[in-house]
Amino acid sequence: MAASETSRYLARSLPRALVPSSRAPAFCWRRNASDQASTRSPSADLNELESTTLSTPLSEDTVKSFSPLERARARKTQLPRSRYQFRSPKYDRGPLHPHRPPPPSDPSSRVFVPGPFSLPRVAQTWQSTVAPDLLTLLYVHNPPGFKPPPKAPRLRSWDDSSPYHKNRSLRGPRGGDVLRLLRKPITFNNIPKIERITLHSYVKQAATNDSSWLHVAGMALQAVSNVKVETFKSKTSVAQWHIAPGRDTVAAKAELRGENMLHFFGKLVDVVMPRLKDWQGVKGSSGDSSGNITFGLEPEEMALFPEIEVNYDMYPPKMIPGCHITIHTSANTDKDARLLLSAMGVPFYGKLVN
Numbered sequence: 001m002a003a004s005e006t007s008r009y010l011a012r013s014l015p016r017a018l019v020p021s022s023r024a025p026a027f028c029w030r031r032n033a034s035d036q037a038s039t040r041s042p043s044a045d046l047n048e049l050e051s052t053t054l055s056t057p058l059s060e061d062t063v064k065s066f067s068p069l070e071r072a073r074a075r076k077t078q079l080p081r082s083r084y085q086f087r088s089p090k091y092d093r094g095p096l097h098p099h100r101p102p103p104p105s106d107p108s109s110r111v112f113v114p115g116p117f118s119l120p121r122v123a124q125t126w127q128s129t130v131a132p133d134l135l136t137l138l139y140v141h142n143p144p145g146f147k148p149p150p151k152a153p154r155l156r157s158w159d160d161s162s163p164y165h166k167n168r169s170l171r172g173p174r175g176g177d178v179l180r181l182l183r184k185p186i187t188f189n190n191i192p193k194i195e196r197i198t199l200h201s202y203v204k205q206a207a208t209n210d211s212s213w214l215h216v217a218g219m220a221l222q223a224v225s226n227v228k229v230e231t232f233k234s235k236t237s238v239a240q241w242h243i244a245p246g247r248d249t250v251a252a253k254a255e256l257r258g259e260n261m262l263h264f265f266g267k268l269v270d271v272v273m274p275r276l277k278d279w280q281g282v283k284g285s286s287g288d289s290s291g292n293i294t295f296g297l298e299p300e301e302m303a304l305f306p307e308i309e310v311n312y313d314m315y316p317p318k319m320i321p322g323c324h325i326t327i328h329t330s331a332n333t334d335k336d337a338r339l340l341l342s343a344m345g346v347p348f349y350g351k352l353v354n
Contacts, residue, residue, distance in 0.1 A: 120262040122344070130343045131191045137339070138186035183333050192291070192331035192340040197256040197264060199225055201323040207234070207248035217321035218252045223307040225254040225264055252321075268325070269345035272297075272304045281347030287334035293341060294326040 081087070088110050089101045102109045119127070155170035184190065199221050206214040218229040232251040234243050243250060256264055273279070282295045299320045302308065308315060327346075331337040335354045342348060 116259070120259055120266065122262040122266045125344070126193060130340070131193075133343060134191050134340065135186065135188060138336070140185050183336070186336075190330070192329050192336050194261065194265065194327060194340070194344075195257075195330055196328045197261050198326040198328065199254045199256070199323050200326070201252045201321040203250055203252065203321055204238070204243065205319075206250050207243045211249070213319055213321075214249060214252060216315060216319035220302060220308060220315060220320055221252055221254045221323065223311075224267075224302070224305045225256050226260045227254045227256055229254045265327075265344070267305060271306060272301065273346070275304050276301055280349040282341075282349070284338070284348050284350040284352035287337065287353070289334060291329045291331035291333060291337040292326055293329070293334070293337055293346075294324060296322060296324045298322050 086108050088108055089099050090110065092101055104111045104113075106112060107114075154173060156173070157170055158165035158168055160166065186192075201217045201221055203213050203217045206217075214231065218231065222229045229252050231249050232253065233245075234248050234250050235245055237243060237245050282293065286295055287293050299322045302322060303312065303315075303317075303320055308320065327337075327341065329337045329340055331340060333354060335352075338348055338352065
């Protein structure tokens with residue numbers, strides 16, 4: 001009791017720094033600022049620091065062994081990403097979500113692909129030669145102050161000759177409700193160009209014989225187009241070919257866009273078409289009045305593509321398919337589409353139907 005009372009009395013009377021602690025003394029890592037000025041000059045500290053760091057030369061073996069590149073290559077695991085680095089969200093959860101992935105053209109996107117660093121030959125030809133020529137040929141000059149004539153009203157009004165005409169909506173045009181596509185004037189931002197190319201092959205032997213015909217057709221289309229081929233079942237019945245709707249898979253299709261489309265069009269114009277014997281060109285009546293041109297190739301003409309010609313022994317000659325080629329353009333009329341394709345190297349013959 002006497003020892004406890006003595007320690008309690010000392011705690012009240014003496015300063016806190018002098019009170020003996022009951023805990024074992026431990027090493028303290030805290031650095032406290034001193035209220036006493038340093039007696040050493042700063043130059044002495046700098047001299048001592050320089051003497052400790054610069055006066056110990058490194059051996060040549062140590063210098064040669066320092067190779068950050070080799071150290072990085074020898075690392076088995078990837079270093080963790082910085083906490084301050086932007087992480088693109090993996091999923092797009094809609095326009096109302098606060099964090100959305102950037103567009104694919106952004107370098108921080110997960111699906112960003114650098115390039116293209118050089119355009120295909122067809123794209124370079126269109127940009128450097130075809131597009132300026134088409135813009136010059138189809139240019140319509142409107143002088144300053146030109147005002148287009150007012151257009152006639154497309155919908156007719158009622159003449160109020162009957163009480164049933166009151167509050168009725170305007171009447172449609174005479175001759176039906178279907179209107180022809182109107183051709184917009186060609187300017188610098190709507191010059192006709194090729195948008196996509198569709199290859200379609202109909203293999204009737206796939207229903208009458210076996211599916212190997214369709215497999216060969218799919219392999220040939222995929223080799224020519226560099227695009228994965230889709231297969232389709234028949235929608236109509238053909239009695240003489242024993243084809244029932246929805247039962248037999250008889251068609252293969254490949255849709256080309258981007259560089260695959262441009263490379264295929266270049267092969268078609270530069271390699272295949274000049275080698276076709278007794279071929280006058282694409283008929284001038286081909287087209288759907290909306291700027292899309294379609295023509296066909298026979299099986300022996302399909303064999304002229306370099307991908308099939310190099311590996312001709314891999315394909316059974318009788319099973320090489322023909323195909324229909326549809327070139328979809330951004331033109332609104334067949335006239336503009338033919339003008340674009342003829343400038344790109346596709347020949348036309350016969351009566352031109354606009």
